[in-house]
Amino acid sequence: MIIFSVIFGNLAKIPSDGIPYPLFSYTALVPWTYFSAAMTRSTQSLISGKGIYTKVYFPRLIMPFTSVLACLVDFVIALTIVFGLMAWYGMVPTWGIFNLPLLIILMVLTASGIGMWLSALAIQYRDIKFGIQFLSQILMYAAPVVWPVSLISEKYGESVKLIYGLYPMVGVIEGFRSAILGHNPMPWDLIGMGTITAVTLFISGALYFKKKERLFADVA
Amino acid sequence: MSDIAIKVNNISKRYRIGLKEELHDTFFEAATSWIKSPITNFRLLQKLSKFNEDEESEDIIWALRDVSFEVKKGEVLGIIGKNGAGKSTLLKILCRITEPTSGNASIHGRVASLLEVGTGFHQELTGRENIFLNGSILGMTTVEIKKKFDEIVEFSGVEKYIDTPVKRYSSGMRVRLAFSVAGHLDPEILLIDEVLAVGDYDFQQKCLNKMDEVSHEGRTVLIVSHNMSSITQLCKSAILLDSGKIESVGNARDIVSEYIRKGSSSTGEMIWSNLESAPGDNILKLHSARILSSDNEVLSEIDIEKEFLIEIKYWNLKNGAKMWVGIHLFNELDIHVFGSSNNPIESTQPDVLWNTPQPEGMYKTICRIPGRLLNAGIYSVSVAIGINTLDIIAHEKRILTFTIYDTISTIQKRGKKSSGIIRPRLGWETDRV
Secondary structure (H helix, E strand, O other): HHHHHHHHHHHHOOOOOOOHHHHHHHHHHHHHHHHHHHHHHHHHHHHHOOHHOOOOOOOOOOOHHHHHHHHHHHHHHHHHHHHHHHHOOOOOOHHHHHHHHHHHHHHHHHHHHHHHHHHHHHHHOOOHHHHHHHHHHHHHOOOOOOOOOHHHHHHHHHHHHHHHOOHHHHHHHHHHHHHHHOOOOOOOOHHHHHHHHHHHHHHHHHHHHHHHHHHHHHHO | OOOEEEEEEEEEEEOOEEEEEEOOHHHHHHOOOOOOOOHHHHHHHHOOOOOOOOOOOOEEEEEEEEEEEEEEEOOEEEEEEEOOOHHHHHHHHHOOOOOOOOEEEEEEOOEEEOOOOOOOOOOOOEHHHHHHHHHHHHHOHHHHHHHHHHHHHHHHOOOHHHHEEEOOOOHHHHHHHHHHHOOOOOOEEEEEOOOOOOEEEEHHHHHHHHHHHHHHOOOOEEEEEEHHHHHHHOOEEEEEEOEEEEEEEEEEEHHHHHHHHOOOOOOOOEEEEOOOOOEEEEEEEEEEEEEEOOOOOOOOEEEEOOOOOEEEEEOOOOOOEEEEEEEEEEEOOOOEEEEOOEEEEEEEEOOOOOOOOOOOEOOOOOOOOOOEEEEEEEEEEEEEEOOOOOOOEEEEEEEEEEEEEOOOHHHHHHOOHHHHHHHOOOOOOOOOO
């Protein structure tokens, strides 16, 4: 967060919708870190956990889900720090806070959906885990972590912004900012688009995982 | 409610294995195959899980082929076979860890599988915490574990170290703790894969006793093991697997004998015709060892009532050598039945040529084994020759195999085959006092 603030806030002077840049980027960083960590860990979950599911039977879906849920612990701790940071800047949380649980659900949904896809793929094609690090970086810059969504709507217009909302983390991150900082209204349109993608990912991920589940013990 | 615990119907399991890489003849071929390698590798990876119907290409092996059997409730079944016969694959399929290519199995009852001791042991947690972790993974509830906690710790023998992180344990301690947790499972069906042979001798005995207890509590147990004596001790019936197919099913002792008989390649006669390669040195060389009937016929199936001979021929290459000959007999569980030699201490009548200087030449020593000494079963013979009472020159292990069979009349009189290593006729007398 400090590095982001120094480089993107001071040196690059990225606009931040009128909020102190450290707060701006940190409220986005918290859900993003969760998402990226959950994605990476669930990809690895089947590979590193092979000692267990090749010896005992249990529904293998548990494996990516444990990663997704375990990262929530870190997430909660990071969230408390956000509130600390707000107190430092003398900002009071708005009523938007009550939307947070919804956003968290969306976030977990996306993470599990991608987690199921990637873990099933990674156990079959081992080099996927190298691609993940790369993917994670791309996705971070594609998400409005360091820059606000208003940049997109300014430059490309509203309809492009709506399509951009298909990337679930856009809705989550802007929603987090709006809920906690209250400078913009809740971007329900972006959240709506994101939910569509998240649900599709989740369902398709679960289906693919179940279809390939029978192979895991054989190819592990 | 039927009393069948496990029913296996025509289970087959197919795997793809790697094939040797093609060697290319021309540089052009090598270069093109190198460029295409990402695509070929991807296709190979995909093929790993896809099989066309009835495809029989080179890289397909059948780990199991049309295996069917039934296990009744409370039965203890042993599964034996050579390495690679498909025993662990069968167990994995019954545990639902992997799916069969075709066929199905139905299991009635709570299953616990012991495919490996210490599944899920986390190195940083203490022994106490790992007991809970391992127990839950294996299927016990926390309440159950708490109830049995003291028993588990006592059985494992690591009471003093129970609160130390497992990473500090020696490998024996780890294994004992793991087996102890597994041994206190309460399932209706228990599937065990070669985990009984862990720990020191003391602990192994404890494990066998525990398994014995478990089987007497009416649970159905399937044991895969290479330890023939534990199979005969614990199981009533057994299955012999060979290359993925069931060779035979039946009484445990019979199946074990069949397994050993198939595994050994020796018969009733062994001849080393080439002096150069025969066992021995420049003093003595073994020529042959044979099992003969009292009419001097080579045979490997002997009537339990009849005497038989073990004849050993050898060359003496040094004038004045003082030779001796000895044999060791092992039964089908590889138990050493006896060792004997032509030393007068071991012989019914003195062997005149023992330990006296003898001229060069070919010699023949015969050992007469009386009838009604050994019990029916399969035996193997090791032969040794040497000089000066104690020096061994050649020792050929388990080179002869023979079977002693009960005659029909004996079986009829007794009703079934008797157990025991020897079956002597003893002097029994009864008087009214």
